[in-house]
Amino acid sequence: MSLIKSLSQRDRVFDFMAPAESPVDVRHGPILYMEDVTVSFDGFKAINDLSLTVDDGELRCIIGPNGAGKTTMMDIITGKTRPDQGQVWFGTRHNLLTMNEPEIATLGIGRKFQKPTVFEALSVFENLELAMTADKRVLPTLFARLDGPARERIDEVLEMTGLAEQRRRPAGVLSHGQKQWLEIGMLLMQRPRLLLVDEPVAGMTEQEMERTAELLTGLAGKQSVVVVEHDMGFVRSIARKVTVLHQGSVLAEGSMDEVQNDPRVIEVYLGESEEAA
Known part of the structure; x- marks a missing residue:
């Protein structure tokens, strides 16, 4: 019997609670636990017996060649894709495979896709205001008034993201x-316990990459952050622990120096380069 099975029972979904109040128990294990997860698409195993753990407050980088299963892994965590087998737990009490996408988001898992999706006609402040965990029905939204703590939270996120001067x-x-x-910042307004970030520096200038590195490393300890990224220079600048995926499984794990010097990792990346050539 697995560790998680021995510690946990199927839990209720606290869908009325904000992520900051979500009862995620990490006293007996990591905040994210994936065990023997497999998912196939038309006979192709996009994820193959994947086992992965992420600790509370950890900053983890996930790297791997194209087709390694990085996006599918995040789809499984957020409820977009259901695996054929395996377990996925948030803390030791929440079985993510029994929940849908909104329920998982309410528990405190936020995901940022590669292409930014913001309300371009609205101000920066208004984007953050709309992103707050609140009643999103039409009438409450139209007549809502920000209280002091809400404004303070927006100001805090503006400072964290370096957008204070752009607020209007x-x-x-x-x-x-x-x-x-x-x-x-819009995800941070919902106070996630786990933040999944997909290729955050694609298309950025060098200065923007440096600022993004500061932002993500500053979040570590406050939230658990999982970063999927292809830019190895950026990964090195933020990495504490790196997981290398290949063919849907964990190939190697450790510090950036350890994985870069792993013969299996070298072979995989060299093989990809030769195929591309």
């Missing part, structure tokens, strides 16, 4: 990097 500007006029930071 329409999101549509921001640079690509600023839009990425705004979308991260």
Whole structure:
């Protein structure tokens, strides 16, 4: 019997609670636990007996060649894709495979996709306001008034993302990097316990990449952050622990130096380069 099975029972879904109040128990294990997860698409195993753990407050980088299963892994965690077998737990009490996408988001798992999605006609402040965990029905939204704590939270996120001076500007006029930071800020407004970030520096300038590195490393300890990224220079700048995926499984794990010097990793990346050539 697995460790998680011995510690846990199927839990209720606290869908009325904000993520900050979500009862995620990490006293007996990691905040994210995946065990023997497999998913196939038309006979192809996109994920193959994947086992992975992420600790509370950890910053983890996930790397791997194209087709390694990185996106599918995040789809499984967020409820978009159901695996054929395996277990996925949030803390030791929440079986994510019994929940849908909104329920998983309510528990405190936020996901940022590669392409930023913001409301370009609205100001930066208004984007953050709309992203707050609240009643999103039409009438409550129209007549809502921000209280002191809500404004303080928006100001805090503006400072964290480096967008304080842009607060009144329409999101549509921001640079690509600023839009990425705004979308991260919109997720932070919901106070996630686990933040999944997909290729955050794609298309960024070097200066924007440095600022993004500061933002993500600053979140570590406050949230658990999983970063999927292809830019190895950026990964090295933020990495504490790196997991290398290949053919849907964990190939190697450790520090950046350890995985870069692993003969199996070298072979996989060299093989991909030769195929591309």
